[in-house]
Amino acid sequence: MMAYTRLSILFLMLAFSVAVSAQREVIHEERSQYRNVLVTEFNGQRCMLFNIHRGDMNQTCIDLRNPQRLVFNYTKMSFAGLLLNPDPDNILVAGLGGGTIPMVMRELFPEATIDVLEVDQAVVNVAKEFFNYEEDQRHQVHVVDARVFIKRAGLQGRQYDYIVLDAFSGEYIPEHLLTLEFLQEVKTLLSDDGVVVANTFASSQLYDYESVTYQAAFGEFYNFKRAGSGNRIIIAMKSELPPQGELRQPARDLYERLLPYDINILEYPALLSTRPDWDESARVLTDQFSPANLLN
Amino acid sequence: MAQADLSISTTAASRLAVLCVAFINGFVIMSIELLGGRVLAPYFGSSVHVWGSIIAVFMLSLSLGYLWGGRLSLTNPGPNTFIAFFLLAALLCLPIIFFADPVMTQIFLNVEDPRYGSLITAMLLYFAPICVMGMVSPYSVRLLVLSQSESGGVAGMLYFVSTLGSALGTLGTSFYFVMWFEINQVMWGCVAALLACALMIALTLGKQQSGVRT
Numbered sequence: 095m096m097a098y099t100r101l102s103i104l105f106l107m108l109a110f111s112v113a114v115s116a117q118r119e120v121i122h123e124e125r126s127q128y129r130n131v132l133v134t135e136f137n138g139q140r141c142m143l144f145n146i147h148r149g150d151m152n153q154t155c156i157d158l159r160n161p162q163r164l165v166f167n168y169t170k171m172s173f174a175g176l177l178l179n180p181d182p183d184n185i186l187v188a189g190l191g192g193g194t195i196p197m198v199m200r201e202l203f204p205e206a207t208i209d210v211l212e213v214d215q216a217v218v219n220v221a222k223e224f225f226n227y228e229e230d231q232r233h234q235v236h237v238v239d240a241r242v243f244i245k246r247a248g249l250q251g252r253q254y255d256y257i258v259l260d261a262f263s264g265e266y267i268p269e270h271l272l273t274l275e276f277l278q279e280v281k282t283l284l285s286d287d288g289v290v291v292a293n294t295f296a297s298s299q300l301y302d303y304e305s306v307t308y309q310a311a312f313g314e315f316y317n318f319k320r321a322g323s324g325n326r327i328i329i330a331m332k333s334e335l336p337p338q339g340e341l342r343q344p345a346r347d348l349y350e351r352l353l354p355y356d357i358n359i360l361e362y363p364a365l366l367s368t369r370p371d372w373d374e375s376a377r378v379l380t381d382q383f384s385p386a387n388l389l390n
Numbered sequence: 391m392a393q394a395d396l397s398i399s400t401t402a403a404s405r406l407a408v409l410c411v412a413f414i415n416g417f418v419i420m421s422i423e424l425l426g427g428r429v430l431a432p433y434f435g436s437s438v439h440v441w442g443s444i445i446a447v448f449m450l451s452l453s454l455g456y457l458w459g460g461r462l463s464l465t466n467p468g469p470n471t472f473i474a475f476f477l478l479a480a481l482l483c484l485p486i487i488f489f490a491d492p493v494m495t496q497i498f499l500n501v502e503d504p505r506y507g508s509l510i511t512a513m514l515l516y517f518a519p520i521c522v523m524g525m526v527s528p529y530s531v532r533l534l535v536l537s538q539s540e541s542g543g544v545a546g547m548l549y550f551v552s553t554l555g556s557a558l559g560t561l562g563t564s565f566y567f568v569m570w571f572e573i574n575q576v577m578w579g580c581v582a583a584l585l586a587c588a589l590m591i592a593l594t595l596g597k598q599q600s601g602v603r604t
Contacts, residue, residue, distance in 0.1 A: 127438045213437055239435025242504050249499070270431035381432045382572035388565070 122224060126216030133224045139165060142192050142220060154192030156225055163356045168293050168325035169194055170357045172258055174318055175291035175329050176348055177341045177362060182206060182255035186247075186283065188240040188271070189261035190217055193227030198355055199256075200233055208233040209254075211240040211261070241270050244279050253285040259292040269384040272304060276381075277311035284332040296326040299389040302376035309370075310378045316366040329366065338363060398467055398533045398595065407594040408530050409551050411476070411587040415526045416555030418580045421563040422483070423448050425573050426516060429486065433494040434508040443505070447512035448520055455524015462525065463532035469595035472533060475525050476588035480581045482519035487577050490515060527552055533595070 121140075122133040132143040141155040155165040164170050172195060176182075183206050187196050190212035199208055212218055215237050221227035229235055236243055240261050257280060261271055270276060280290055290312075294304055296319055308315055312330035319326040341363035352359050379386065426444045427436060434440050462471060485493075494511055501507040530548050535541045567576045 213435070239437050239504065241432060242435045245433065245498065268436060269428070270436055273432070275432060380572075381428075382574060383568075384428070385569040388569045 124216040124220050126214050128214050131216045131220050154194055162354050167320055167323050171318055171327040172291050172293055173357055174362045175289040177344045179255055179287055179289045180344050184254045185256045186254040187258045190221055192225035193221040195258055210235040211238055211243050213239050248279050248282045254283050255285050255288045257290040267386045269386045272379055272386050273384050274307055274310050274378055274380050281332055288332050290330050292328040294328055296324055300386055302373040303379050303389055305372040306376045307379045314368050318366050404594040407590050408533050411590060412530045412548050412552040413555035414583050414587050415523055416552035417559035418583050419523050420556040420559035421580055424563045425576055428573055429490050430508050430511055433498045434504040439505045440508045443508040443512045447516050451517050451520035452524040455521040456528055459525025460528035463529045467532045469591055472529055473588045473591050475522055476584045479519050479522040480584035483581050486515050487574050
């Protein structure tokens with residue numbers, strides 16, 4: 095009986111994945127050192143995928159009818175850091191994907207310097223060819239491991255006002271980008287009122303480990319989750335966090351500018367929390383101890 | 391020398407000990423290789439070229455170790471040289487524990503390209519110990535071979551045992567050890583295992599050889 099149930103679940107899953115891939119049209123496949131990068135189109139959306147076998151592992155999607163509108167909640171949520179630093183001059187984005195975050199940053203802050211880190215040249219190629227990603231004089235993408243760039247930038251004394259850590263794909267986590275030592279290197283890059291915004295995980299055992307690690311590096315941070323999303327955003331500062339009440343005014347100031355991207359920033363201050371909802375006795379992840387992929 | 395009595399290790403216990411240390415040696419090599427990726431990642435990333443550097447250096451070290459270990463087995467083979475391999479390998483693992491960070495900091499400051507940075511680091515940290523561990527395999531063959539007609543079978547058995555050890559070292563380290571221990575704790579485990587190998591050989595072969603002489 096048990097075996098029969100399992101078999102039918104398996105069959106349903108198979109039928110579902112066949113149905114999903116049948117609806118999706120793969121319009122491009124880019125070979126990569128790491129994994130193949132696929133571009134699909136479905137239902138007016140164009141998406142970048144790293145792995146088509148697991149159903150929906152979209153990395154980035156754009157709305158073809160309204161390219162300005164951001165499709166994913168976590169992408170929108172990564173702009174919440176603007177509540178703490180509304181006018182960054184130097185921006186660092188680790189993890190390119192389709193290039194949505196840096197392109198929106200470019201539009202919002204035309205005078206800012208933007209450095210983007212992406213380990214995979216194939217992702218850069220696809221972002222440029224299929225997702226309207228463009229570099230300019232003050233906006234460059236570096237094909238490099240984020241850890242290497244950040245360590246070196248720290249030694250060179252560079253400073254950033256806004257750092258987005260978005261180098262995680264769903265199934266594989268670069269473990270060396272999730273350790274206390276890495277976060278300390280990130281912290282040395284932050285200017286005095288600099289903000290780091292990390293797109294990370296809301297589920298699995300890793301949530302506890304990751305939370306205590308950010309706590310060890312930055313002290314108190316804003317935790318930003320939305321119902322129905324597997325992602326969460328961590329917002330931390332080098333200096334002390336402003337009280338939540340002080341975020342409403344910047345939200346009102348930013349509201350109009352963020353509306354075209356479908357970011358309703360007025361909702362955000364109330365959703366930020368500093369209250370730990372994780373197991374605080376979890377072990378801090380370090381360069382010596384970083385089994386992130388085994389905790390996932 | 392009679393064709394029938396080429397072997398250095400004749401008792402069942404000593405032959406078992408040689409197979410046992412070949413297994414542990416294989417286990418330790420792959421355990422150190424997997425940890426190598428984690429040791430290098432904070433400085434050079436975990437990109438495909440970092441793994442390329444590590445694997446290439448391990449293969450190079452092993453190949454030269456096989457060559458030199460085989461040569462050493464030609465002249466006056468005996469348990470003392472074999473014991474020395476394990477003691478030396480354990481000693482050469484210590485810099486990985488104590489000096490990896492200062493070494494990598496210097497290389498990171500001087501070599502911009504993480505491909506060559508990781509290659510130089512892997513050479514400096516891993517060449518010597520892995521080379522010595524590579525010497526163990528051909529030397530084990532020499533210790534176990536009783537006659538020419540048997541040599542293929544003995545070599546096959548040793549490859550089987552040491553590669554099985556490598557497979558389990560790979561799985562054990564990547565599936566469990568990194569979740570239970572810190573990198574350096576696992577490295578200390580490897581050092582302890584190598585020292586245990588030296589002891590095991592000293593207790594079985596060392597005794598037997600002195601017995602043969604009298």
